[in-house]
Amino acid sequence: MSSRRRFLKKAAIGTVGITTVFNCDQSSKTNKTPLATVTSPKKPLIISTWRHGLAANEEAWRQLKKGTSALNAIVSGVGISEADPNVASVGYGGLPDREGKVTLDACIMNHHSDCGAVSFLQSIKHPIAVAQKVLENTPHVMLTGKGALQFALSEGFKEENLLTEKAEKRWRKWLEDSKYKPVINIENHDTISMLVLDKEGNLSGGCTTSGAAWKMHGRVGDSPIIGAGLFLDNEVGAAAATGLGEAVVRTAGSAMVVELMRQGKSPNEACKEITERIYNKHKNHKDMEYLQVGFIAVNKQGEHGGYSVRPGFNYAVFDDEKGNRMEKAASKL
Ligand code: GLY
Secondary structure, three states: OOOEEEEEEEEEEOOEEEEEEEEEEHHHOOOEEEEEEEEOOOOOEEEEEOOOHHHHHHHHHHHHHHOOOHHHHHHHHHHHHHHOOOOOOOOOOOOOOOOOOOEEEEEEEOOOOOEEEEEEEEOOOOHHHHHHHHHHHOOOOEEEHHHHHHHHHHOOOOOOOOOOHHHHHHHHHHHOOOOOOOOOOOOOOOOEEEEEEOOOOOEEEEEEEOOOOOOOOOOOOOOOOEOOOEEEEOOOEEEEEEEOHHHHHHOOHHHHHHHHHHOOOOHHHHHHHHHHHHHHHHOOOHHHHHOOEEEEEEEOOOOEEEEEOOOOOEEEEEEOOOEEEEEEOEEOO
């Protein structure tokens, strides 16, 4: 069809542009047939998991508006949760494993599909910033444990104690029974995941967590695993997960959400379908009694969505039109 070309005609309607795509035969330019009407993306747009996503969005938005890159905005944004001792599932103040150690997982991905991750990292308050350094300064995508710590120190990060008095007290209380049964939406609600559609229309994302409270020492969840806790394809959309990491890894959750968007599902529909798949696969599983998984997703048009297994999951959305606010995600149960 070398003699045929597509012409784009733009008409701005409010803050959202509507693009009509015409199929136009060169030999007869007056004979234009509309192929599709596509809503131009609302951008920039930031979405982040849970209520602590509001403060993270606020900082990331401030950075984006200053002209900071999306990746740096993500690192600064989720860095707010990492540094907050009252967020018991991320960074400093995170609940420890069963040995009383705070161990951290994080990953970050840009619109070129470059990614960096750290897992089982201890004593560094901002694992997301170390993940960014893995992306930028190493030939690898993930460093773990002592190697990740060694790398962080070589990049100038400082070791510090991440176990707050409050978290230690809760751990000592847990030791009395030592039962691993994470409390839904509290002890495994965990991760902050952030997805950004920047003003150029490019997607990026990051997530960071101290993981499930009272996990075995050495346990790594979904959050540093590209395709599980986070995935994006800049041609399609981005997705991220929160909740019980084992269930997300078993199903390659975030990658599947993006694939469904590629097939034409909206972010909401894609999150719903994969959440339902996870629910169905776990109906008779030992993890079912404390299974909670939630997904957020955004597509190239700036549509966003979220869905979870159980009620209680919400996410923060920031755009020019409505500012920073919470959206309640629908749930399977
Ligand atoms: N979703 C975080 C974790 O399970 O560690």
